[in-house]
Amino acid sequence: MMRILLTNDDGIYAKGIEVLAAHLRTIAQVTVVAPDHERSAAGHAITLWDPLRVSTVDRNGAFFGYAVDGTPADCVKIAIQRLLKPKPDLVVSGVNLGPNTGTNIIYSGTVSAALEGAVLGIPSMAISLATFRQPRFAVAARVARTLCLQLRQLRLPPEVVLNVNVPNRPLTQLKGVRVTCQSRSRWLETFDQRRDPRGRAYYWLKGGRRQRDPAPDSDEQAVRRGYVSVTPISIDLTSHKHLDALQGLQSKGSAL
Amino acid sequence: MMRILLTNDDGIYAKGIEVLAAHLRTIAQVTVVAPDHERSAAGHAITLWDPLRVSTVDRNGAFFGYAVDGTPADCVKIAIQRLLKPKPDLVVSGVNLGPNTGTNIIYSGTVSAALEGAVLGIPSMAISLATFRQPRFAVAARVARTLCLQLRQLRLPPEVVLNVNVPNRPLTQLKGVRVTCQSRSRWLETFDQRRDPRGRAYYWLKGGRRQRDPAPDSDEQAVRRGYVSVTPISIDLTSHKHLDALQGLQSKGSAL
Numbered sequence: 001m002m003r004i005l006l007t008n009d010d011g012i013y014a015k016g017i018e019v020l021a022a023h024l025r026t027i028a029q030v031t032v033v034a035p036d037h038e039r040s041a042a043g044h045a046i047t048l049w050d051p052l053r054v055s056t057v058d059r060n061g062a063f064f065g066y067a068v069d070g071t072p073a074d075c076v077k078i079a080i081q082r083l084l085k086p087k088p089d090l091v092v093s094g095v096n097l098g099p100n101t102g103t104n105i106i107y108s109g110t111v112s113a114a115l116e117g118a119v120l121g122i123p124s125m126a127i128s129l130a131t132f133r134q135p136r137f138a139v140a141a142r143v144a145r146t147l148c149l150q151l152r153q154l155r156l157p158p159e160v161v162l163n164v165n166v167p168n169r170p171l172t173q174l175k176g177v178r179v180t181c182q183s184r185s186r187w188l189e190t191f192d193q194r195r196d197p198r199g200r201a202y203y204w205l206k207g208g209r210r211q212r213d214p215a216p217d218s219d220e221q222a223v224r225r226g227y228v229s230v231t232p233i234s235i236d237l238t239s240h241k242h243l244d245a246l247q248g249l250q251s252k253g254s255a256l
Numbered sequence: 257m258m259r260i261l262l263t264n265d266d267g268i269y270a271k272g273i274e275v276l277a278a279h280l281r282t283i284a285q286v287t288v289v290a291p292d293h294e295r296s297a298a299g300h301a302i303t304l305w306d307p308l309r310v311s312t313v314d315r316n317g318a319f320f321g322y323a324v325d326g327t328p329a330d331c332v333k334i335a336i337q338r339l340l341k342p343k344p345d346l347v348v349s350g351v352n353l354g355p356n357t358g359t360n361i362i363y364s365g366t367v368s369a370a371l372e373g374a375v376l377g378i379p380s381m382a383i384s385l386a387t388f389r390q391p392r393f394a395v396a397a398r399v400a401r402t403l404c405l406q407l408r409q410l411r412l413p414p415e416v417v418l419n420v421n422v423p424n425r426p427l428t429q430l431k432g433v434r435v436t437c438q439s440r441s442r443w444l445e446t447f448d449q450r451r452d453p454r455g456r457a458y459y460w461l462k463g464g465r466r467q468r469d470p471a472p473d474s475d476e477q478a479v480r481r482g483y484v485s486v487t488p489i490s491i492d493l494t495s496h497k498h499l500d501a502l503q504g505l506q507s508k509g510s511a512l
Contacts, residue, residue, distance in 0.1 A: 043329070044299030044362045051450070051458040073299070073363075078459060082447040103375055103491060106300045107329075112362075119359055119442065146512055147505070154504055159440070160495045162505075176508040182494045184415070186375065191338045194307070202307040203334060228512070230505050234495035235359060238438045239416050239488040241496075246488050248410055249403070249418075252432040256402055256484070 002028040002152065005079050005088040005117070008096065009072045009109025011038045012057050012065055016095035016129070016137050021063040023141035024092065027149060031088070032057075032065030033079035035072060035109075042071040042109035044116070052078060072113035080120045090148060091117030094127035095140040099165050101130070101219040101229065102185035111233070114161045118235050123156045130223045131168035139174070140166040143228050163231040165223050175226040182231050183218030186211055258284040258408065261335050261344040261373070264352065265328045265365025267294045268313050268321055272351035272385070272393050277319040279397035280348065283405060287344070288313075288321030289335035291328060291365075298327040298365035300372070308334060328369035336376045346404060347373030350383035351396040355421050357386070357475040357485065358441035367489070370417045374491050379412045386479045387424035395430070396422040399484050419487040421479050434483040439474030442467055 004024050008017045012034035024030045035042075036055065047070045057067045066083060068075045072093065080087055093113035100108045110126050117124030125147060129140040143166050156162070163182075167174065188208040196202055213220065222229035260280050264273045268290035280286045291298075292311065303326045313323045322339060324331045328349065336343055349369035356364045366382045373380030381403060385396040399422050412418070419438075423430065444464040452458055469476065478485035 038305075041302045041304045042299075043301040043327075043368065045301040045327075046297045046299065046363050046461065048297045048461060049294075051460045052447075053456075053458055071299075071301075074461075077445065077461065078447055081445060082449070082459060105493065106368075106371065106375065106491060107302050112299065115362065119362065143512055150505060154502070157495070157498055157501070160498050162502075163493075171512060172509070174509045174512050176511070177506050179499060179502050179506055181496070181499070182492055184492075189333065189337065191308075191334055193338070200309075202309055203338060204307045205302065205304060205330075205333065230502070232495040232498045232502050233493035234498075235362060236438055236440075236495075237361065237419075237489035237493070239413070239490035239492075240437070242413055242416050242488045242490075243435060243437070245413070246410070246418075246435045246486070249406060249486050250433050250435055253428070253430045255432070256399055256427060256430050 003088045004028040004030045005084060005091045006030050006032045007034045007072055007075045007093050007113045009039045009042060010097055011035050012067045016097055018059060018062045019137040020095050020141045020144060023145045027145060031084055032063050033068060033075045033083060035075060036067035036069050039071055039109050041107045043107050044073050044112040045071045046073050072109035073116040076113050076116040088122060090151060091122050091124040092144060095137050096128035097135055098132050099130035100126060100128040100163060101165050102183045104186055111163055115235050118159060118161045121158060123151055125162040125164060127164045129168055130165050136168050139171050142171060159234050159236050160232045163233050165219055165229040167223050167226050174228060177230055178222040178227040180219045180222045180229045180231050181217055183213035183215055183220045185213040185220050259344045260284040260286045261340060261347045262286050262288045263290045263328060263331045263349050263369045265295045265298060266353055267291050268323045272353055274315060274318045275393035276351050276397045276400060279401045283401060287340055288319050289324060289331045289339060291331060292323035292325050295327055295365050297363045299363050300329050300368040301327045302329050328365035329372040332369050332372040344378060346407060347378050347380040348400060351393050352384035353391055354388050355386035356382060356384040356419060357421050358439045360442055367419055371491050374415060374417045379407055381418040381420060383420045385424055386421050392424050395427050398427060415490050415492045416488045419489050421475055421485040423479050423482050430484060431482040434478040434485055436475045436478045436485045436487050437473055438487050439469040439471055439476045441469045441476050
């Protein structure tokens with residue numbers, strides 16, 4: 001039987017991970033290792049300065065898992081390096097409440113947990129539900145289950161992770177699966193300036209309107225049109241297509 | 257005169273940012289906005305749950321800057337969205353104490369600060385000194401200055417950031433500049449298990465040995481051979497070269 005490490009960034013008590021655990025348990029032996037509270041926008045932070053604590057959590061029949069007082073990437077590291085023997089066959093991160101599409105996936109703890117799986121050499125997938133209201137987690141969990149079964153046949157290249165986004169609609173209304181590119185869409189944020197009770201200024205990041213990338217083959221457009229978006233993303237950040245254009249920066253030591 | 261936003265992840269009181277500020281001030285108007293304490297391995301985390309505080313810091317003649325109680329990416333966001341008018345021409349992050357090469361750049365606050373510059377549409381560079389001992393910050397700062405001058409001529413593609421690593425040797429012993437790829441080298445970490453004074457377990461991430469990628473055109477090999485390594489890295493995480501290989505995942509809705 002396949003062994004799956006399941007994590008997320010909404011925390012071990014989130015509904016999305018509970019529903020996903022139930023679905024994946026029908027095809028795999030599932031171990032949950034997740035943050036002890038919400039760690040959205042944790043990016044790929046890891047904890048070096050402080051130690052980590054691990055507690056066992058019984059989600060009342062839903063699952064028995066490990067809560068870590070660290071980031072999503074910490075959870076995957078400690079799960080694979082210390083808690084799970086043997087190593088899992090697959091790392092799945094989600095179901096995230098909210099889309100992980102466009103430029104903003106760089107902040108996502110959900111996506112970073114999956115990228116950490118790839119760093120450690122395990123095929124990995126992040127799965128997000130593209131809504132913040134009335135989430136149909138069971139639909140996304142069903143899609144994740146189907147993709148996990150497919151990943152038993154299809155070998156992912158070692159540096160590649162699947163970033164999956166599911167439209168929030170009934171399963172029968174999903175139009176299919178599209179392999180997409182990350183769009184350049186992003187939130188145009190601002191900072192509120194406020195005053196504390198002592199009159200001193202503080203600032204708070206505030207989501208603004210969405211700057212939309214109209215590229216038709218993108219993650220965002222696929223979801224908007226009712227398709228499950230599957231974007232292959234890589235832990236190799238090199239912009240290979242720009243290597244030639246930058247040759248002009250090469251120089252001899254004497255030019256420095 | 258060019259306007260540069262200078263930040264780092266070692267914090268506003270670090271030596272590396274002080275030396276870099278002094279060098280860049282000879283070619284640009286420099287504004288320093290940096291974390292109020294060390295935030296190494298912060299990755300691309302941003303602060304959503306809490307507000308941010310900004311304090312002015314006078315580094316006794318070295319520079320006058322802004323300290324932020326957030327991550328490196330927070331610093332760049334608040335600098336560009338709120339503190340600096342007009343926006344800077346360039347974001348420079350560093351000089352980091354320690355190399356940022358190989359797979360581990362995914363954890364780097366230094367690199368993430370530069371990537372945040374690109375998210376906000378500003379040409380950006382991360383600069384790191386490949387040592388942890390007896391750092392020659394002035395050499396790295398001199399290299400950064402040269403590259404900043406070159407970036408006035410060469411237009412970086414909007415999604416691309418320069419990740420620069422400088423060998424820790426005298427300027428006259430640098431062999432030149434090489435445009436490189438990110439290597440797959442990484443630290444093989446483990447977790448120490450210890451007991452607190454009450455006898456309860458805690459875990460601490462521990463650097464292990466380095467798994468080295470022998471690819472000759474890589475960041476790590478260039479630095480080892482005495483060259484400044486310049487790797488173009490991208491905020492577009494799509495693995496374009498694997499899009500075709502994954503077409504088998506596409507399906508119609510009825511297959512879900």
